[in-house]
Amino acid sequence: MNKRLLLNGVLLAAATAFSQAGCATMPEATGADNDKHVAGVRAVLDAQVAAWNRGDIEEFMKGYERADGIVFVSGDSVTRGWQTVFERYKKNYDSREKMGTLAFSELEIKPLSPFYTTVVGRWQLTRASGETSHGRFTLIFRRTAEGWRIVHDHTSS
Numbered sequence: 001m002n003k004r005l006l007l008n009g010v011l012l013a014a015a016t017a018f019s020q021a022g023c024a025t026m027p028e029a030t031g032a033d034n035d036k037h038v039a040g041v042r043a044v045l046d047a048q049v050a051a052w053n054r055g056d057i058e059e060f061m062k063g064y065e066r067a068d069g070i071v072f073v074s075g076d077s078v079t080r081g082w083q084t085v086f087e088r089y090k091k092n093y094d095s096r097e098k099m100g101t102l103a104f105s106e107l108e109i110k111p112l113s114p115f116y117t118t119v120v121g122r123w124q125l126t127r128a129s130g131e132t133s134h135g136r137f138t139l140i141f142r143r144t145a146e147g148w149r150i151v152h153d154h155t156s157s
Contacts, residue, residue: 037111040148041119041141045104052102057093061086065142065149073154085153100127117141117148123155133157 044063051059064070064082072079072088079085093099107121119141124134135157142151 033114034111037114037117037143037148038109040143041109041117042107044141044148044150045107045119045121049102049104052099055096055099057086057089057099061089063150064153065144065151067151069151071152073152074156097128100125100131115143117143 048060048063051057051062061082064085066082068081070080070082070085072085079088103124103126105122105124107119109117109119111117117140119137119139121137121139122134123137124132126132135155137153137155139150139154140152141148
């Protein structure tokens with residue numbers, strides 16, 4: 001019993017030390033950096049809306065990191081990799097009528113570190129017929145050599 005208690009104590013101390021060490025190595029984004037991160041991410045989102053509303057899915061996809069590691073979650077499906085996400089968009093929105101007009105609102109952009117930022121927001125598509133669809137999204141952006149890019153997108157309707 002005493003050995004078990006001692007082992008649990010050692011494991012707890014080790015876990016605490018490792019978790020605090022991990023937290024200490026991740027610098028936080030603060031002050032002016034936060035403002036720059038928010039502005040950079042907002043610019044990507046604005047460019048995506050403009051591209052979508054022109055019917056330009058290729059330009060819209062520039063908001064995503066062009067990598068095999070990106071993840072898009074919607075409904076009951078998980079799509080991995082830039083090319084696969086691109087093909088999914090092209091299949092589901094193969095005409096201007098289906099694409100409609102996109103708007104983002106209720107954006108909450110929160111820098112997590114100098115390299116990662118989260119966004120929670122609302123999307124709405126309005127089609128020429130007057131039909132609308134809408135939902136919520138959570139995005140994780142990573143700062144890359146090309147600028148801020150989406151690496152994880154969880155969208156619901």
